Amino acid sequence: MFPVPDFCLAGLEPDQYYGCSVEVVAVDPNRYRHKPDQGWVSAGKGIQLDQAHSKYLHVNSASLGQYWMAQGATFDKLKLSNHILPNSDNVSDLWLTYNVRIHPFFL
Numbered sequence: 001m002f003p004v005p006d007f008c009l010a011g012l013e014p015d016q017y018y019g020c021s022v023e024v025v026a027v028d029p030n031r032y033r034h035k036p037d038q039g040w041v042s043a044g045k046g047i048q049l050d051q052a053h054s055k056y057l058h059v060n061s062a063s064l065g066q067y068w069m070a071q072g073a074t075f076d077k078l079k080l081s082n083h084i085l086p087n088s089d090n091v092s093d094l095w096l097t098y099n100v101r102i103h104p105f106f107l
Contacts, residue, residue: 005075007102012065017107019061020073024054024080027097055103062107073102 005022012018031046056078060067080098 005078005100005102007073009068009072009102009104012069012104014064014066014069016065017062018065018068019105019107020058020068021055021061021103021105022058022075022078023101023103024056024078025099025101027099032097068104073104 009020026046029045030042031044032040033043034040056075058073058075059077060071060073
């Protein structure tokens with residue numbers, strides 16, 4: 001995914017274990033494609049994903065709060081794809097527009 005989602009975390013308990021995930025949420029239900037003479041234009045409706053296919057768990061989950069606050073959370077292995085495969089790094093439908101939300105959580 002470009003740009004790579006990179007988050008700074010603060011206010012966590014330093015000695016508490018946390019996990020961290022991102023959720024990829026479609027801004028609108030339309031797919032988009034680029035046309036040289038028009039720019040980005042709507043290309044119809046995209047697929048709607050369930051929550052299992054819109055979340056990605058950080059590879060370093062189960063780390064202390066001091067780690068997350070010092071290192072932050074970079075999701076450089078996250079991929080957007082038109083092919084949704086179970087248990088993969090692929091999330092969402094490639095041609096939709098998205099918001100990316102971070103979810104730190106206690107373990």
